Amino acid sequence: xxxxxxxxxxxxxxxxxxxxxxxxxxxxxxxxxxxxxxxxxxxxxxxxxxxxxxxxxxxxxxxxxxxxxxxxxxxxxxxxxxxxxxxxxxxxxxxxxxxxxxxxxxxxxxxxxxxxxxxxxxxxxxxxxxxxxxxxxxxxxxxxxxxxxxxxxxxxxxxxxxxxxxxxxxxxxxxxxxxxxxxxxxxxxxxxxxxxxxxxxxxxxxxxxxxxxxxxxxxxxxxxxxxxxxxxxxxxxxxxxxxxxxxxxxxxxxxxxxxxxxxxxxxxxxxxxxxxxxxxxxxxxxxxxxxxxxxxxxxxxxxxxxxxxxxxxxxxxxxxxxxxxxxxxxxxxxxxxxxxxxxxxxxxxxxxxxxxxxxxxx
Numbered sequence: 250x251x252x253x254x255x256x257x258x259x260x261x262x263x264x265x266x267x268x269x270x271x272x273x274x275x276x277x278x279x280x281x282x283x284x285x286x287x288x289x290x291x292x293x294x295x296x297x298x299x300x301x302x303x304x305x306x307x308x309x310x311x312x313x314x315x316x317x318x319x320x321x322x323x324x325x326x327x328x329x330x331x332x333x334x335x336x337x338x339x340x341x342x343x344x345x346x347x348x349x350x351x352x353x354x355x356x357x358x359x360x361x362x363x364x365x366x367x368x369x370x371x372x373x374x375x376x377x378x379x380x381x382x383x384x385x386x387x388x389x390x391x392x393x394x395x396x397x398x399x400x401x402x403x404x405x406x407x408x409x410x411x412x413x414x415x416x417x418x419x420x421x422x423x424x425x426x427x428x429x430x431x432x433x434x435x436x437x438x439x440x441x442x443x444x445x446x447x448x449x450x451x452x453x454x455x456x457x458x459x460x461x462x463x464x465x466x467x468x469x470x471x472x473x474x475x476x477x478x479x480x481x482x483x484x485x486x487x488x489x490x491x492x493x494x495x496x497x498x499x500x501x502x503x504x505x506x507x508x509x510x511x512x513x514x515x516x517x518x519x520x521x522x523x524x525x526x527x528x529x530x531x532x533x534x535x536x537x538x539x540x541x542x543x544x545x546x547x548x549x550x551x552x553x554x555x556x557x558x559x560x561x562x563x564x565x566x567x568x569x570x571x572x573x574x575x576x577x578x579x580x581x582x583x584x585x586x587x588x589x590x591x592x593x594x595x596x597x598x599x600x601x602x603x604x605x606x607x608x609x610x611x
Contacts, residue, residue: 250353252287253278257610258397259589260341264305264331265322267590276343279393279401286363286404287354288370292420292583293395294347295596295605296451297532298333302344302390305331314512314536319597332390333557345395345607346372346388348402349420359404366409367416370395371564372423373557376403383558395420396586398609408564412571418578419571421604425451426567426576428531429459431559432507434566436529436552440464442502444494444521447509447534448484449475449602451579456507457482458576459567468503470494470510471602478602482579495520501549505529515539522551529554579603586610 258276263269281287297315301307304318305326311318318326332338348370352363370388377392378384388394388402410419429452443460447453448469460467461483469484476487488497494517501523508518508528512535519541522528528551546553570576581601584592586609596605 252353252399256398257586258343259586261303261344262341264303264326264328264338266304266320267593269303269322270589271341272587272589276397278399281354281356281401283356283358284376284404285356285401286352286359286407287399287401288348288350288368288407289353289399290348290350290395290397290609291416292347292349293345293586293607293609294421294424294451295592295607296346296424297534298346298387298424299344299389300593300597302332302338307331307333307335312536312538315534316597320594333387334391338390342390343393343397343400344389345397346390346424347420347606348388348395348400348423349416350400352407353399355404363404363409367419368407368409369419369423369568370400370402371406371408372427373559374403374406375561376406385558396589396607408568410568410571412574414571414578417583417606417608418580420606421451421578421580422567422571423564425604426455426459427559427564428452428556429456429507430567431563432456432529432531432554432556433459433463434560434563435554435556436505436507436527438463438465438505441504442466442468443505443507444468444470444498444503444518445484445507446470446490446514446518447532448479448487450509450599451604452509452532454479454482454579454603455576457484459570460507462570462575468498472599475602482577494518510535511539512536516542516545519545519549519551522549525550527552527554529556531556580606582606583608
C-alpha cells in the first residue's frame with residue numbers, strides 16, 4: 250500500500266486540560282526502526298492512564314481523585330514527575346495506550362511476511378529497556394501511541410490476533426485487559442472468592458471475566474445503573490457501590506480484593522479480607538491517599554500488592570483468552586479520533602460502562 254508522508258493525529262502539547270489536546274492533519278508518519286513495524290491504526294481505546302498522564306495526576310503534588318482535574322488539570326501538579334514513571338514527559342506526545350491495526354511496513358530485520366497482519370501492541374513495552382525487571386515504557390507515554398493514523402512499535406511486542414472481533418472490540422483490549430490480568434497473576438488468583446471494585450469500567454470489567462476464567466467466585470462493586478451489565482459479564486454477585494461492604498458481606502469474607510478505586514472505602518476493603526488475604530491495586534480513581542492501621546495489616550497476615558509492571562506471560566494470556574473465546578469484548582461507544590475531547594469527557598463522567606474507543610480516519 251502507499252504510505253503517506255503525513256497523517257492525522259492528536260498531539261498532547263503539555264500537562265493540563267482538554268486544551269492540551271490538539272488534533273492535527275500534518276503530523277509526519279513515523280518510520281520503523283530495524284526491529285520495529287509500522288502499523289496503520291484501526292482503533293484505539295480510551296483509558297485512565299491517558300487522562301492521568303494528560304492532567305499530571307501521577308505527580309506527588311496531586312492528592313485528589315482523577316475526576317477533579319479531568320477537564321482542566323491540576324494546578325498543584327509538577328510536570329517533572331507528572332508521568333506514571335515519576336519522570337518528566339517529552340512533548341508533544343501522541344497518546345493512546347491501546348492499539349489495534351494492521352502492519353503496513355516492517356524494519357529491515359523483520360520478515361516482510363508480517364505485513365498485513367491484524368495486530369495488538371502490548372501497552373507495557375519492554376524492548377526499549379532491554380527487558381530489565383520492573384522496567385517498561387507505556388506506549389503513548391514514553392513513546393508515541395494510538396491516537397493517530399499510524400504508529401510504530403517493536404515487532405516482538407506486536408501480536409497477530411486471530412479472532413472474529415471487530416477492530417473496535419480488539420482496540421479496547423491492550424491496556425485494560427493486561428492490567429487486569431497482571432493484577433490477577435500478581436495476586437495468584439485461583440478458584441476462590443475475589444472482590445473487584447470499579448467493575449463496570451474497562452479494567453474492572455476485564456478483571457471480572459479473567460477472574461472467572463480462573464474459576465473464581467466474583468463479587469463485583471458497581472453503580473446501581475450498571476449492575477445488570479456487570480452481571481452479564483459473569484459476576485456472581487454485584488453490590489451497589491453506595492452500600493457498606495462490611496454490612497453487605499461481613500468481615501473476613503473475601504480471599505482477594507482487586508481494587509481500582511481506593512478513596513474513602515479503602516479500610517473497609519481490608520476489613521472484609523480473610524486472614525492471610527491479598528489486596529492488589531492498579532489504580533486509585535477515587536483518590537490515592539489512605540490512612541492505614543498497620544495492626545490490621547500484620548495481625549491479619551495480609552499481603553498488599555501494587556501492580557504496574559507486567560511479566561511477558563500477561564499479554565500472552567490475554568491473546569490466548571481472546572483466540573479461545575474465553576472472554577468477550579465490552580465496548581459501549583465509538584468516536585471518530587477528532588472527537589477525543591467528547592470521548593474523554595464521557596469517560597470522566599462514567600457515562601457508559603465498559604470501554605470507549607476512538608476510530609482514526611482511513
